[in-house]
Amino acid sequence: MAEDALELVDVEYEPLEPVVDLLAAAEGDACVSDRSFAYGDVDAALAAADVVVRHRVRFHRWSCTPVECYGVVAQWNEAEESLTAWANFQGPFTLHSVAAAALGLPGARLRLVTPPDSGGSFGIKSAVFAYVVLMGLASRKLGVPVRWIEDRLEHLAGSSAATGRSTQVEAGFTTDGELVALRYDAVEDVGAYVRAPEPATLYRMHGSLSGGYRVRNVAARNRVVLTNTVPSGLNRGFGGPQLYLALERTMDVAAGRLELDPAELRRRNLVRADDFPYETPSGALYDSGDYEGCLDDALAHAGWDARRAEATAARAGGRLVGVGMACVVEPSISNMGYITLAEPSAERGLPKSGNAEGCTITVSPLGGITVTLTTTPQGQGHRTVAAQIVADRLGVEPQDVTVLSESDTSTSPWTVSSGNYSSRFSGVGAGAVAVAAERLAERMAAIREHLGDPDASLRRVAGTAHWNPESLPPGMDAGLAVTAYYAAPNLLPPDGDRVASSAAHGFVVDVAVVEVDRDTGRVSVLDYVTVHDAGRLLNPLLAEGQVRGGLAHGAAAALFERLVWDDDGNLLTASFMDYSCPTAPDLPTPRIGHRESPSPFLPLGAKGLGEGPTMSAPAAIANAVADALGRDDVDPPFTPGRVWELLER
């Protein structure tokens, strides 16, 4: 067994001085990227502001904890000099190209096969690609197929984790609460090296630096630093939790300084319903929304005024009860071009705006409908939604549609952006399905017309296309199959330092009510309201599942999970004994509300909604804890021990 063999290997290491803390790394020579961006005139606006609020937040590193860890089977074919790999990867994505280049293979000689459902991920399975390369090399060297199944200890120690970030924010306001300038100074910890697609965590949210607010003067300095810790990678929320902890905590600190209700301060600054489509200073095009409507809904659901009054009364009686909120714009369907912002404009190479997804629909001679996806689902219900869309377009029942979601880079319809990330399914994944289904429906209508039988059954139409191509309308291909690719129409390559980083933008307003046990430091979430506008909901039940899952991950980061290394770089949270992944009873139960402002750019009007509360919950809970404790210097995770130290400080 491999672990017995491992014990026979003796490695002598020559210890080097470790750097574990991101700010220490920024001071030394471990800073690998340092870029500054400015939109509008932040210096002048800050100088003219009535009130300038400065606030620093720190977001810790945390992981994703799927039930099953990584798995790869690699088989080198010496005769064809090709590699076939089976892996619970969530690509192919750009990482197929990265893996092929690492192996020195033309893309067609790396055949990557992923299962119909790649299991849980929350993003972390994007990093399987590194092991595809390693197992491929092992198979080539040994001349036999190689299997590798990662265990939990390996997964926590070495797979991937979210970035850590320290952000200093400066925000200028007028006395009546108008946000006039916003400046970020962010230091991003990507771990041991910059692994593809990093430093994407910093740039995924770049178009949304101004969040849901109308501020036009925005600046950011982005430093990427290396530390002797696990490399970072995709993690549900990807950059959102870090950005919004900084922005939304600053809004609450500002509300305190301005003596305004935090909800009212936000209301005065939110992008207005008649501003859409709204272009942000840093280049995002917010497609649709009614931010103030969502705020109203959330305040009403939560009973904001009553809750705040109760909390004030409870605190007067000695209890530590607090109410907090967060308003976040939830981008979905990433523009792969955003990552080029990490390089100065002149050094970027060819323009990039990749975001497309493909879909194939075939109809068998007997009228059986099969849909092939390359969206590598992990339990989100892609097959269910694809069947709904195709059934609607073709006039059949969803159960009449077979959807295949196993993907194979040698046979599936894919592009460089295909896969499962950035909440892209309901936009471009389902979009490609809708386009393919529409084209197929048009062909079938043309065949019916040509047959002179508008009521011809599906079986009759399919039979004609397969058995008697001669009877098809002139110029129509034989058989009955369509492959369609769909790319969002509103994504362009970056223009200088401005980028439409995502195709769709949902909106989320969360309200959290917490109580801190003064004796133990334990934080209990007494109520949690989350209101979403993700455009048209394709399947309300699946949407609710996404909201609950997103909240689970965000609440985990806010209250439980944290990767900790000692000063020598030893991982102290190396198993589930110390890495405190919450279980269901530990998590708040949300009360969920929806609005639907369809995206005008996407074929179904649907936006992604898989990440919203992951982005908002850490900020909302942090604001509630700050309110409960009556202090601003609070950073997650709010574990009992950390909160008690705050109480003692």
Next chain:
Amino acid sequence: MKPAPFRYVRAETTDEAVDALTREGDDAKVLAGGQSLVPALNMRLVRPGVLVDVNRVGELSGVARENGSLAVGATVRQADARLLAHPLLAEALPHVGHVVTRNRGTVCGSVAHADPAAELPLCLVLLGGTVRARGRGGTREISASDFFVSHFTTALEPGELVVETTWPLAQDDTGTGFCEVAQRRGDYALCMAGALARGEELRVAVGSVVDRPTLLDVDPERPGESAAAQVEPWGTVHASAAYLRHLVRVVVDRAVAQARTRAST
């Protein structure tokens, strides 16, 4: 996470188990519920040469009332409904791991494992219970306070098997209380305490922050404060030493208040 190679012996009777343990000596580990042992094996934290499986030994599965105590056999699971006849066990067991681990984990296994952060050893010490151990020379009774020596270390001799633990049932005028603080449901406690009150008598035991479940001689007027003054917690990744000392005060006071309320009603 695969164990180092080991041999496996399945005992059908207590005698067979004791014989196997005697034969193998220090190299043997008893497999009961396996909820602590198997993860430790998989992480290669322990490498016994042989596992002696007692799960099929029918004579060790009993729960009986005898002389004012509940006697619990070696293979009785933590989820066994018969245990709920004991008020303190009923109070503490929901804190022991999770439903699925309690379905397999045994009461006696937890006691023999002697994790200072485990609930059941603390309860046994608080109640003044005993451990019945059988070796080749016969059966002996070890009081709980003598049984637990240090972290994962007990007074058991090589070749001895815990066949039963006895849990004194409190009298009507006695109240017990249990309190712990853990990060998540089912976690090992950061700090925990049990209390037993009867008239003026007060007994307090603490766990997690000590190297074994420990009875403390507390000031009945200021139980938490006087308990905190008697322990020297070591910090962990989750909790500083100062926080843990503070928690001793909190959990002792809460457990004592619970015990006193129950004793007086």
